[in-house]
Amino acid sequence: MKYYPSETASTYMNGDSVCFFIPNAQDYQPVFISINLRSTPPKEGTFTDEPNLTIIDGKLCIPPSFYHLPDTSTGPFIVQLVIESKDKGNHPRHFVLGFEMLNRRAYDVPLTKREYDEPSIASKI
Template sequence: MVKTTGFRVLWPACSLALCLLMLTGCPGPGDRMRFDETAQVSQQGDNVCFNITDARDYQPANMGINPRSTPSKEKNFNFSPGLTVADGKLCIPPSFYHFPDKGQFIIEYLLISKEYDEPRSFVITLEINGGHIYNVTPTEREISLPYCRYVMDNSVGTCQL
């Protein structure tokens, strides 16, 4: 009688664990979440530029420039931007995108490398007011960061423990 009761209790738990493992798969290296980075924005002539730390040979694979209030499903992305990272900066000329004199924008882009396997995802929020460009702190819904306190340090988001 004791063996039957133990079987009745353990069987559902074991079958549930087995089903969950089959449905979700085993954890592995592909399951790691990649966090977004942000960058300091500057204006060089008519270009809007972003400082890329440790740029190496990374180049943009896609880019989205949208007003900050644009819902995710309505955002536009260019999957062949034709822009390059040079001297640690990614610059957007007016011929690629003309920013108006006023408004807030979210710029999202992915940098890939031929030498390194890990792509780098960037999210930058900026405000333009009277032709001047300012960094704006992205919200938790706009950027994926590790679990730490997010602060602005010289207009560049950094994690401080």
């Protein structure tokens, strides 16, 4: 099986929804998502298979009806997202995103090497 590195994306607000830009979204749609505070132990995290979310025009938004976020978080949230294409010739894609909430606004936070290790140039060749 070929290795495909994780990707990351920017966070922004659209009304009360936290949204992410998904580059080259084509016909990809979410098949798995986890949204947890960074401090959450892996065995205690929440995970959703086949989430009722849709990527539209390269944007994925998380409405409060799917996941309620506090106005101000006690720490960063880490989102793991797997998207798949209807075209089985396209590989699944994995995203890791980090953001925190402050006064009802989402702000990107840097990911740790443990959460997301940007591939080196050598691994892209």
